[in-house]
Amino acid sequence: MYELVQVRGNSFYFQSPAKIGLVRISDNDVVLIDSGSDKDAGRKVRQQLDANGWKLKAIFTTHSNADHIGGNKYLQSQTGCHIYAPGIEAAFTNNPILEPTFLFGGFPPADLRHKFLLAAESHAEPLVDDALPKGMEIINLPGHFFSMVGFRTSDDVVYLADCLSSAETLDKYGITFIYDVGAYLETLVAVKNMDAQVFVPSHADATEDIAPLADYNIRKVQETADRIVEICKEPLHFEIILQKLFLIYNLKMDFQQYVLVGSTVRSYLSWLKNTGRLEVLFEDNLLLWKAV
Secondary structure (H helix, E strand, O other): OOEEEEEEOOEEEEEOOOOEEEEEOOOOEEEEEOOOOOHHHHHHHHHHHHHHOOEEEEEEOOOOOHHHHOOHHHHHHHHOOEEEEOOHHHHHHHOOOHHHHHHHOOOOOHHHOOOOOOOOOOOOEEOOHHHOOOOOEEEEOOOOOOOOEEEEOOOOEEEEEOOOOOHHHHHHHOOOOOOOHHHHHHHHHHHHOOOOOEEEEOOOOOEOOOHHHHHHHHHHHHHHHHHHHHHOOOOEEHHHHHHHHHHHOOOOOOHHHHHHHHHHHHHHHHHHHHOOOEEEEEEOOEEEEEEO
């Protein structure tokens, strides 16, 4: 784990639970794309940097989920590097309590205030084109989270963050975290038609051909949407819909899965209502969802 893999030219990644990109911008200077899940991830990255005689100049954040910014505080305190994050992701990076708060929909109980959902605070600046090294470009990838981005390097390597999941993950869990289903599908279509020498998703293998995996992710989103509509043939409360989906996908309920899958299901419900496939009813002071 945390083996440094050279993709092409000056573009690398650390093989880790959420891949950490590394781009050499000179003989001695490097930048990272994300920082891993926690202090330990940051420490392992720092050891590799020191072993190669590299100085960390900046961390470019794809999005503010804790498993992508968890190493920020350690690396910033050790190296003095800048951290850049896009749009609202900068606010979440600077105030990481926002992630469990958003997921829970109120002040999060202690069960949700752990490193998997609550990263250590770090100081992030807004991501702008002028902050990027020469030859590096921002790619907007909304849907999985608020303002998520990817990056293309001068080696024509594209780092895709969490805009798609591996086939193994989709087959095992069925439903993966999505904030905006409509934007997510649009991003998947754009990625499916994207050209690059190599694609590096955070949670799938690097590949020269991303189209088949993007297409598989599209089909899985559509499958989940169809299942929700089928479940809602009769008016149902959200908790019952969620329970039925956990049973269909053979998932085990705990507090973390409740908020992650629950937030995703709410996003599906919102999208299905906005696209005319579901409607809402209010009966006995309950909000019920029903297929149109």
